[in-house]
Amino acid sequence: MKIWLDGGLQDIESARVSVFDHGLTVGDGIFETVKTVNGRPFALTRHLDRLARSARGLGLPEPDLDEVRRACAAVIEANPMPLGRLRITFTGGHGPLGSDRGEHGPTLVVALGDTTRRPDSTAVITVPWTRNERGALTGLKTTSYAENVVALARAREQGASEALFGNTVGRLCEGTGSNVFVVLDGEIHTPPVASGCLAGITRALAVEWTGAAETDLPMDVLQRADEVFLTSTLRDVQGVRRVDDRELPGAPGPVTAKAMRIFDEHAAADLDP
Numbered sequence: 001m002k003i004w005l006d007g008g009l010q011d012i013e014s015a016r017v018s019v020f021d022h023g024l025t026v027g028d029g030i031f032e033t034v035k036t037v038n039g040r041p042f043a044l045t046r047h048l049d050r051l052a053r054s055a056r057g058l059g060l061p062e063p064d065l066d067e068v069r070r071a072c073a074a075v076i077e078a079n080p081m082p083l084g085r086l087r088i089t090f091t092g093g094h095g096p097l098g099s100d101r102g103e104h105g106p107t108l109v110v111a112l113g114d115t116t117r118r119p120d121s122t123a124v125i126t127v128p129w130t131r132n133e134r135g136a137l138t139g140l141k142t143t144s145y146a147e148n149v150v151a152l153a154r155a156r157e158q159g160a161s162e163a164l165f166g167n168t169v170g171r172l173c174e175g176t177g178s179n180v181f182v183v184l185d186g187e188i189h190t191p192p193v194a195s196g197c198l199a200g201i202t203r204a205l206a207v208e209w210t211g212a213a214e215t216d217l218p219m220d221v222l223q224r225a226d227e228v229f230l231t232s233t234l235r236d237v238q239g240v241r242r243v244d245d246r247e248l249p250g251a252p253g254p255v256t257a258k259a260m261r262i263f264d265e266h267a268a269a270d271l272d273p
């Protein structure tokens with residue numbers, strides 16, 4: 001297995017970053033997860049745009065996107081697989097033990113792992129912890145993801161694959177690694193970015209391709225929506241068949257199934273939409 005680090009491909013067994021890397025010590029880093037299908041990345045340009053946006057938001061140096069593109073291509077070529085999860089990680093680099101940044105420059109790692117296609121429907125839970133729609137990191141895809149680790153572990157304990165958060169004012173926000181959509185009277189709705197959710201790339205494509213509305217929604221919409229679905233890079237569009245104790249039999253329902261179809265058709269027609 002080969003990864004990209006320090007400007008070139010390296011063996012995963014011998015690749016090393018500093019134990020004082022600010023990504024490790026304080027979570028000072030950003031990342032992207034990109035789907036690869038038969039050796040080709042999906043929506044790479046959008047992912048690189050968001051990487052640059054996250055870097056600006058965190059005050060990291062601007063990543064060299066030409067290098068990141070070369071790194072992605074090299075890692076994909078070195079590790080052939082049918083369905084892959086390409087991970088770009090960009091951190092503050094070797095730094096002091098506190099929150100001040102060091103002078104050594106950033107760390108870029110690109111790695112690839114194999115994955116399998118998700119089932120068409122899944123179970124989710126809601127969690128009592130909040131997303132902060134007014135935080136310094138809101139909307140940035142940072143490596144400070146331990147809140148998501150805790151919430152996802154809670155979901156797994158309850159036989160679910162995702163945990164959904166409300167924000168500080170009790171409105172529906174997002175999952176640990178996905179955006180959420182609901183169907184009300186045949187219309188598709190998803191919380192606006194102002195709710196504090198990540199501007200998911202799959203979310204944006206689903207909104208564009210299905211005409212879904214961006215609507216501020218209460219948490220309890222999950223108890224009355226006709227259908228619920230998730231979007232993310234590795235889920236694409238995925239139906240929800242249980243929210244906490246509420247069963248949604250027959251998921252994916254008709255509107256979700258149509259959204260899945262539309263998404264698959266558009267994605268197959270254009271790998272970098």
Ligand SMILES: Cc1ncc(COP(=O)(O)O)c(C=O)c1O
Nearest residue numbers: 177178179198200201202232233
């Ligand atoms: C917190 C969070 N929300 C939403 C998403 C979905 O975004 P995307 O569709 O770009 O994968 C992700 C990323 O996977 C995420 O980490």
